[in-house]
Amino acid sequence: MRHSYLFWAVGLLVLTCSLVAASSDGLVRIGLKKRPLDLHGIKAARMSRMQGKYGRGVNGVHDKKSEGDIIALKNYMDAQYFGEIGVGSPQQKFTVIFDTGSSNLWVPSSKCIFSIACLFHSKYKHAKSTTYQKNGKTIAIQYGSGAVSGFLSQDNIRVGDLLVKDQLFMEATKEGSLTFVAAQFDGILGLGFQEISVGNVVPVWYNMMEQGLVKEKVFSFWLNRDATATEGGELVLGGVDSKHFKGEHTKVSxxxxxxxxxxxxxxxxxxxxxxxxxxxx
Structure with missing residues (x-):
């Protein structure tokens, strides 16, 4: 019998990201995809464990009405869930982790020339974006597995069909950990509270709510524990998918x-x- 778990959170102000078209029940479903492991993946996972806990996050979009319009979440060693976002106009594509333990968004900058990790990942070129706005404030973000630093910029962020306008984020110019070198992702999109946002930057999810892009301040996860299944699970924005739980939920502070x-x-x-x-x- 397949065992699956549902993690549910009610908005106190926050949560998630990424979208495609909402279904008729008002929920936005994001499909999680399992990713087959290879030797490179196993090596990266071991490096990550040695250097401490790293991010878990998520992205990807699953439009139930159109199987052709999907941004799949990748499941990496049950530790990293990541997917694609677009930054700027025209869009520059990045793979990011969606991390509930942090609140900032960052992607590698084209000005990152001395960090090895930047050589292996996509880099944001703000000169090529017509919606870019300069900020320039320098910040550094410390994670359990290492630190990244850079400067703030402002631009539009697209996740699925959802466009968040004028979002502040960090252009990373230094990634100081081997974890980032072997990472399957370019950057991180934090889903935590603004209280822990470095530089007091307004998180992406807050701006989604402020700009009226989600129906409710709620998101939920269904994680498929069947290791043989191709579907890794689902992230739902704006509510809870009744197909993946029985009984009642208990709300806690x-x-x-x-x-x-x-x-x-x-x-x-x-x-x-x-x-x-x-x-x-």
Whole structure:
């Protein structure tokens, strides 16, 4: 029997990104795709584990009305979920992780010439975008697996059919970790609260809500745990897909505004307690 899990979050202000056309029930569905592993992938995953936890995120879009209009999320070692976004006019394409543990968007800059990681990934050329606006403020973002630094710029961001206008993001000019060299993604799009946004930059998801691009301040994940299935799961923006759960949801408050964490009395694996009483998840 296939086992699958649904992670559900209600907006306190935030969450997700990427879209295609909304379905008749008002939900935006993003298909998650599993990616076959190869030796390069295994090596990268080992490097990531050695250097600490890295991002999990997501993107891709699944339009139920048109199978030809899909931005697939890639599942990498059950640790990274990533997909494609467009930056600027005309669009410059980047593969990004959607990370719930951070809040900034960054992509490599064409001015990144001394970091090895930038040699292996797409780079943003702001001179080629007609909607680019200069900011120039320098910032640095620290992750568990390394730091990236650069300067802020403003441009339009497209995820699926959703266009976020005048979004501030970082053009990375330095990526200081081997994790980024072997990464399957170019950059990161954070889904956390603005409270943890470096430089107090308004996150992409906040601007989606502010610009009226989503129906509800809710997103949910369904992750397919069947290792043989080609469908990795689904990210739903604007609600919860009733096909992937039974019963009722329980709403809880986060314990710290900034991260998607909450208190748990316990959780079970099968019928066995893990005895994680009073811990935060």
């Amino acid at each position: 986060v314990t710290q505004k900034g991260y998607w964490q909450f208190m748990m009395d316990d959780f079970l694996i099968g019928n066995y307690s893990t005895e994680h009483v009073g811990s935060s998840l």
